[in-house]
Amino acid sequence: MPALEFKNVSCRFPVPGGIYTATENVSFSIGDGEFVSVVGPTGCGKSTILNAAAGLLKPADGEVLVYGKPLQGLNRRAGYMFQAESLMPWATALENVTMSLTFRGEDPKHARELGMSWLARVGLEKFPDRYPHELSGGMRKRVAMAQTLIADPDILLMDESFSALDIQTRQLMEDELLAIWQEKKKAVLFITHDLDEAIAMSDRVVVFSAGPASHPIGDFPITLDRPRNVAEIRMTPAFNECHAAIWNVLRDEVLKSYQQHRAAI
Incomplete structure (x- = not known):
C-alpha cells in the first residue's frame, strides 16, 4: 500500500478574469520508505x-x-519542512525542536x-540555548530538520528545503538527510528545482510539465547504489546517464515555461 497517493488531483485557483488550473489529473504514488523527488519548471504546481x-x-x-485512506483535513501522519524560515525567533534551538512535543503535552x-x-x-548539541538569529543559515536548517523529524512522521514533505544554502552546506545537509532517511526509512516527497539534487537523493524522480494544467510527464527510477555521498555520486557515469535521460524530457518544459513568462511580461 502506498504511503501517499495522488489520484487524478486537479487544483484550481480564482484569479482576476477567471480560474487558473495549476495542476490537472495528477496521478502518482510514493511507497512506504520510498524517497521520491518532483522536478519541473517554475510555476508547474510542485508546491x-x-x-x-x-x-x-x-x-x-x-x-x-494516505496509506489507502482519503485525506480529510490536515495530514497527521506527515511532517512538513518548508522552504522559508519556519523557526520561532523568540525560542531557542532546543525549544524550537521540541515545540511539537510541547503542544502535544509531552512530559517536559x-x-x-x-x-x-x-x-x-x-x-548542534553544543548550541541548545542559541536563538535563530545567533545561528548560521545551515544551522537553522538543521534545527528545522530536527524539529520536523522529532515528531517521527511516517511521511516527510520537503519544499526546496535546502535551496537557499551555499553549495557546500547544501551538500552536507543532503548527506545528513539521507543518513537519517536510511535509518528511519520514511516516505519522502521532495520538491526541488535542482535536477542534480533530485537524482542524488531519490529512488524515483517524477517530472512535471510546464503549467498551467501541469501533470506528470515522466517517472524515472534511480538505481544508483546506496548509501550515497551526494557530491561523489554526481561524478559517476551512471549518474550522468540518469541526468541525460531526465533532462531530455524536462528541457522542453523548461523552455516552454520560459517562453510563457517572457510573453507575459
Missing part, C-alpha cells in the same frame, strides 16, 4: 501538490490517499531529552 499532500489545500477534483523532561538527542544527530 501546490505538496500542500495538497499536507492537507493544507483541498483539490478541486480527485483525491489524496522527556521532551528535553529527546530534543537534545535530535540536536546531537544534526550536530
Whole structure:
C-alpha cells in the first residue's frame, strides 16, 4: 500500500478574469520508505501538490490517499519542512525542536531529552540555548530538520528545503538527510528545482510539465547504489546517464515555461 497517493488531483485557483488550473489529473504514488523527488519548471504546481499532500489545500477534483485512506483535513501522519524560515525567533534551538512535543503535552523532561538527542544527530548539541538569529543559515536548517523529524512522521514533505544554502552546506545537509532517511526509512516527497539534487537523493524522480494544467510527464527510477555521498555520486557515469535521460524530457518544459513568462511580461 502506498504511503501517499495522488489520484487524478486537479487544483484550481480564482484569479482576476477567471480560474487558473495549476495542476490537472495528477496521478502518482510514493511507497512506504520510498524517497521520491518532483522536478519541473517554475510555476508547474510542485508546491501546490505538496500542500495538497499536507492537507493544507483541498483539490478541486480527485483525491489524496494516505496509506489507502482519503485525506480529510490536515495530514497527521506527515511532517512538513518548508522552504522559508519556519523557526520561532523568540525560542531557542532546543525549544524550537521540541515545540511539537510541547503542544502535544509531552512530559517536559522527556521532551528535553529527546530534543537534545535530535540536536546531537544534526550536530548542534553544543548550541541548545542559541536563538535563530545567533545561528548560521545551515544551522537553522538543521534545527528545522530536527524539529520536523522529532515528531517521527511516517511521511516527510520537503519544499526546496535546502535551496537557499551555499553549495557546500547544501551538500552536507543532503548527506545528513539521507543518513537519517536510511535509518528511519520514511516516505519522502521532495520538491526541488535542482535536477542534480533530485537524482542524488531519490529512488524515483517524477517530472512535471510546464503549467498551467501541469501533470506528470515522466517517472524515472534511480538505481544508483546506496548509501550515497551526494557530491561523489554526481561524478559517476551512471549518474550522468540518469541526468541525460531526465533532462531530455524536462528541457522542453523548461523552455516552454520560459517562453510563457517572457510573453507575459
